[in-house]
Amino acid sequence: MPDHKIIFTGPVGAGKTTAITAISDSPALSTDVRASDMTREMKATTTVAMDYGVMVLEGGDKVHLYGTPGQERFDFMWKILTQGGLGLVLLIDDSRPNPRGDMEFFLAAFEGFIRETHLAIGITKTDLRPGSSSRIDHYQEPLQRAGLVVPVFEVDARKRSDILLLLEALFFSLDPDLEMD
Ligand SMILES: Nc1nc2c(ncn2[C@@H]2O[C@H](COP(=O)(O)OP(=O)(O)O)[C@@H](O)[C@H]2O)c(=O)[nH]1
Ligand SMILES: [Mg+2]
16 A cells, blocks of 8 residues: 555644654654744744654555644645545644634635545643533534535544544544554
8 A cells, every 4th residue: 555645734833743753653743943023922933834753554555644834824835745645634623713714714725635535623721621521512503504514523643642642533434444553
């Protein structure tokens, strides 16, 4: 089987760099630099070009992991990065002001790629919200209205097992026989 390529996307701070680092079997590369614009208030570094990591599956197959830059002014990169990709992992930061709006923005931005491939959505930072009620329905509702059947999980991008679960959901829809360790 040839190498696989998976794309991670989502707004700045959603956990793309963290997730790729958590599951990469070789040291993940990231082009994070000190933010020089409005994202400086949000975090000290931001990804201007992309993240890259690689996972090796049991049979030796490789899964190349690419993270898109989160800022809109780099959206020309998104098209380049998705070429040849098997699927998209969309990370949404639940602690942002309008995370459902963020989700809709990225669904629209990657509409063509999603239509041709597969999608899994991870909702991050739900631990920062007071109370313990599940946020899944809040995100599933607009998806269902749009007629999209998409796996949605609450994940912590820092937890390898959470990100593996998300990838498994994505891969399962691609190839139900695939095994990940
Ligand atoms: N509390 C909390 N922090 C998280 C979670 N996921 C990611 N983070 C943190 O959020 C920050 C931004 O993550 P980063 O990977 O740089 O986001 P990116 O801009 O999408 O690449 C980092 O400090 C992560 O450790 C989560 O589920 N809960
Ligand atoms: Mg990043």
